[in-house]
Amino acid sequence: MVDSVINLTYLAASVLFILGIRGLTHPRTAVRGNLLGATGMLLAVVATLLDQEILGTGSEAYGLVLGGVVLGAAIGATLALRIEMTAMPEMVALLNAFGGGASALVAGAVLVGATDPLAQTTVATVA
Incomplete structure (x- = not known):
């Protein structure tokens, strides 16, 4: 039962992300789009914190x-x-780079910690 609720929460968060991105396409709906995206992120974080398989x-x-x-x-x-408003595009690019770097580090940690022989072959190939 708990798994179903968590999965439905993730689904709702995904829908809110999509609606949020859609809302960001026009200045008149940007505030609502930002709120929808933030609500989706809140739901995703709460679902992740409640999922015992992820955090134990x-x-x-x-x-x-x-x-x-x-x-x-x-x-x-x-x-x-x-940061001044004129430097905002550079800051957004830097924050996106941090997000990409964090994703790469997480993927690398999962790959190195894997016990599957195929994953070990991939680690040996990359090294």
Whole structure:
């Protein structure tokens, strides 16, 4: 039952992301699109935190998530206060690069930690 609720929450978050992106296409609907996207992200984060298969039952994982949220909020607040509006495109590009780098690090960690022989072959090939 819990898995079904989590999956439905992920589905709702996906729909909100799509509607949010669609809303960002026009200045008149951009605020609503941004709110829809933020609501979708909130749903996705809550579903991930409630999923026992992802974080388990230990409190260490929640501490790591909280630490990441605090660190990200501190970096974001610092950038928001220091960057001028004329430098906004460069900042967006830099933040996108950080997101891509984080995705690459997560993928690498999953690949290195895998026990599947095919994954080990891939690691050996990349190394």
